[in-house]
Amino acid sequence: MRKFSVLDGLVVPLDRANVDTDAIIPKQFLKSIKRAGFGPNLFDEWRYLDHGEPGKSNHDRPLNPDFVLNQPRYRDASVLLARDNFGCGSSREHAPWALQDYGIQAIIAPSFADIFYNNCFKNGILPIVLDVAVVDRLFRECEANEGYALTVDLDKQTVTTPTGESIRFDVDAGRKHRLLNGLDDIGLTLLQADKIKAYEERRKQEAPWLFSGSQQ
Amino acid sequence: MSGQTLFQKLWDAHVVHVESDGTTLLYIDRHLVHEVTSPQAFEGLKLAHRTPRRADAAIAVPDHNVPTTDRSQGIADPVSRLQVETLDANCAEFGITEFRMDDIRQGIVHVIGPEEGLTLPGMTVVCGDSHTSTHGAFGALAFGIGTSEVEHVLATQCLWQKPSKTMLVKVEGQLGKGVTAKDIALAIIGEIGTAGGTGYALEFGGSAIRALSMEGRMTLCNMAIEAGARAGMVAVDQITIDYVKGRPYAPKGAAWDQAVAWWNTLHSDGDAKFDRVIELDAAQIEPQVTWGTSPEMVTTINGRVPDPADAPSEVKRHDWTRALEYMGLAAGTPIAEIAVDKVFIGSCTNSRIEDLREAASVAKGRKVSPNVKLAMVVPGSGLVKRQAETEGLDRIFVEAGFEWREPGCSMCLAMNADRLEQGERCASTSNRNFEGRQGQGGRTHLVSPAMAAAAACAGHFVDVRKE
Numbered sequence: 050m051r052k053f054s055v056l057d058g059l060v061v062p063l064d065r066a067n068v069d070t071d072a073i074i075p076k077q078f079l080k081s082i083k084r085a086g087f088g089p090n091l092f093d094e095w096r097y098l099d100h101g102e103p104g105k106s107n108h109d110r111p112l113n114p115d116f117v118l119n120q121p122r123y124r125d126a127s128v129l130l131a132r133d134n135f136g137c138g139s140s141r142e143h144a145p146w147a148l149q150d151y152g153i154q155a156i157i158a159p160s161f162a163d164i165f166y167n168n169c170f171k172n173g174i175l176p177i178v179l180d181v182a183v184v185d186r187l188f189r190e191c192e193a194n195e196g197y198a199l200t201v202d203l204d205k206q207t208v209t210t211p212t213g214e215s216i217r218f219d220v221d222a223g224r225k226h227r228l229l230n231g232l233d234d235i236g237l238t239l240l241q242a243d244k245i246k247a248y249e250e251r252r253k254q255e256a257p258w259l260f261s262g263s264q265q
Numbered sequence: 266m267s268g269q270t271l272f273q274k275l276w277d278a279h280v281v282h283v284e285s286d287g288t289t290l291l292y293i294d295r296h297l298v299h300e301v302t303s304p305q306a307f308e309g310l311k312l313a314h315r316t317p318r319r320a321d322a323a324i325a326v327p328d329h330n331v332p333t334t335d336r337s338q339g340i341a342d343p344v345s346r347l348q349v350e351t352l353d354a355n356c357a358e359f360g361i362t363e364f365r366m367d368d369i370r371q372g373i374v375h376v377i378g379p380e381e382g383l384t385l386p387g388m389t390v391v392c393g394d395s396h397t398s399t400h401g402a403f404g405a406l407a408f409g410i411g412t413s414e415v416e417h418v419l420a421t422q423c424l425w426q427k428p429s430k431t432m433l434v435k436v437e438g439q440l441g442k443g444v445t446a447k448d449i450a451l452a453i454i455g456e457i458g459t460a461g462g463t464g465y466a467l468e469f470g471g472s473a474i475r476a477l478s479m480e481g482r483m484t485l486c487n488m489a490i491e492a493g494a495r496a497g498m499v500a501v502d503q504i505t506i507d508y509v510k511g512r513p514y515a516p517k518g519a520a521w522d523q524a525v526a527w528w529n530t531l532h533s534d535g536d537a538k539f540d541r542v543i544e545l546d547a548a549q550i551e552p553q554v555t556w557g558t559s560p561e562m563v564t565t566i567n568g569r570v571p572d573p574a575d576a577p578s579e580v581k582r583h584d585w586t587r588a589l590e591y592m593g594l595a596a597g598t599p600i601a602e603i604a605v606d607k608v609f610i611g612s613c614t615n616s617r618i619e620d621l622r623e624a625a626s627v628a629k630g631r632k633v634s635p636n637v638k639l640a641m642v643v644p645g646s647g648l649v650k651r652q653a654e655t656e657g658l659d660r661i662f663v664e665a666g667f668e669w670r671e672p673g674c675s676m677c678l679a680m681n682a683d684r685l686e687q688g689e690r691c692a693s694t695s696n697r698n699f700e701g702r703q704g705q706g707g708r709t710h711l712v713s714p715a716m717a718a719a720a721a722c723a724g725h726f727v728d729v730r731k732e
């Protein structure tokens with residue numbers, strides 16, 4: 050997994066609550082059996098004026114000029130500023146894959162949906178929860194100042210604004226450690242293989258029917 | 266010390282290891298796999314030269330991409346076909362049981378788990394699908410995961426988790442005639458909002474829940490995720506045990522007795538403490554219809570489309586305005602005056618036999634309105650379909666003018682050929698009314714199966730209690 054330490058990134062404000070994963074990456078792109086290449090279809094239905102399909106070239110598709118990602122001043126943004134309950138709906142990990150492929154490395158919102166929040170960490174994206182009043186203010190500052198960028202420091206757990214104001218955020222210690230070091234979850238879990246085995250042995254005695262399996 | 270909640274009991278039974286910060290390695294008993302969220306997980310496994318730790322704990326089924334019309338020709342869309350074939354190949358390679366497209370047991374992953382007895386009380390159940398919360402109806406701890414976690418479960422049979430907070434949703438009293446579990450679910454979401462359950466495991470309790478069938482409990486737990494909760498659950502009782510008994514993969518003989526003895530303990534203790542409790546009066550719940558693009562944008566059949574000027578906050582006013590624009594609705598329109606173009610009865614929320622019986626009882630002897638272009642019924646599994654046909658429900662639907670289809674996710678998310686066209690309005694028994702969910706530009710109104718059938722016959726929403 051990719052490491053995350055300090056990010057100095059242009060901010061793009063997406064002023065909508067309850068942005069769901071269907072909107073982040075529409076269902077037709079879920080037919081892919083690959084992990085990469087979803088970036089051009091991030092927010093497809095909002096970003097383009099026509100209908101996108103897997104395999105269709107995105108270069109000459111008509112862009113929706115009103116959608117924030119299409120505004121030149123936000124090109125190359127790597128921090129997404131969002132509203133409440135970002136990433137709700139389907140569990141599709143294609144949503145963080147698409148965000149990451151597009152270049153988003155951190156998302157700031159007052160709240161996230163649980164599964165999406167979790168999926169971000171698996172893909173080197175840092176989701177940051179800040180107080181709703183703070184997020185409100187960041188929206189205003191970002192919209193008022195072209196080129197608005199934030200510095201996100203995972204180790205120090207701070208977001209720093211262009212005026213030097215530093216805002217602290219919370220993150221779970223284990224997740225922070227894994228993200229800072231780019232550690233593979235499965236490898237870490239397999240260090241506990243003896244405990245998993247011991248658990249299985251005990252459970253087989255207590256609840257043998259859980260091991261009769263789906264193979265009949 | 267106070268007693269334990271059902272969540273705590275299920276959690277404690279599955280702890281493998283706890284880190285100093287409370288992060289827990291939790292053992293997973295059942296892993297349900299479908300074609301959309303698994304290919305990248307299998308690929309990751311292969312790249313790392315790993316194999317599933319317990320192929321016997323997994324069960325796979327294609328459901329999202331499968332056609333609901335004649336299957337003898339296979340899947341027409343090559344991209345969908347490749348995804349299903351990839352699942353077939355991965356399951357064959359790793360020795361995972363799969364109910365393939367031509368198997369009578371094939372169906373929506375959240376329908377077949379319970380139907381086959383693969384979902385059992387007391388289990389931890391996961392699937393790369395957010396509606397895994399459905400299985401909590403059995404007194405199981407069931408939640409959706411992402412593809413990285415699918416790979417993690419295949420490789421280790423465990424997941425890293427932190428305990429959730431717990432919320433008791435208590436529904437007391439008796440539901441009115443024509444009011445169903447779907448209406449309870451939507452009423453709860455209307456009450457707490459789509460983020461109201463975030464960070465919580467929900468337990469549904471109270472006399473109205475106790476009175477629900479397993480199908481109704483599954484509908485309710487299915488929608489827990491739409492309230493923001495990864496897991497929803499209902500305590501085990503005799504209704505649960507009677508449902509499980511005799512299912513193909515349920516324990517038999519002495520193992521059955523041993524299992525039942527444990528299952529009978531799977532309820533929250535009387536003095537258990539929840540982090541939050543909310544209460545609803547079942548008698549007050551009316552048939553629900555969503556009017557917007559989020560399940561919390563819901564009112565009753567006798568309500569009206571709200572006016573954004575009355576929204577409780579600036580952000581909500583903005584959301585409501587946008588939703589009304591997308592839905593093509595004017596504030597103040599009575600719900601019962603909204604005409605529909607299509608009707609979809611199906612999805613993991615409402616495609617089980619009881620759902621089809623409810624819909625059929627409304628459709629019986631009537632005709633789909635001429636202004637409805639398509640009304641379709643998509644059973645949740647091949648076995649549900651067969652059962653419905655044995656009971657003659659298919660004939661009721663067909664005579665009324667509904668299409669009777671093959672099982673799958675179908676127009677719930679429109680990954681196959683079943684979809685809404687731009688601007689079309691649909692009465693749907695599914696679970697999400699997001700923009701574009703049932704097809705780009707499509708407009709979804711979530712309702713119960715009975716309300717969907719009534720809307721199909723009337724051509725617009727009607728109060729099924731007056732039918």
Ligand code: SF4
Binds near residue numbers: 328394614674678696
């Ligand atoms: S029926 Fe709909 S919600 Fe259920 S698993 Fe299929 S796509 Fe998901």
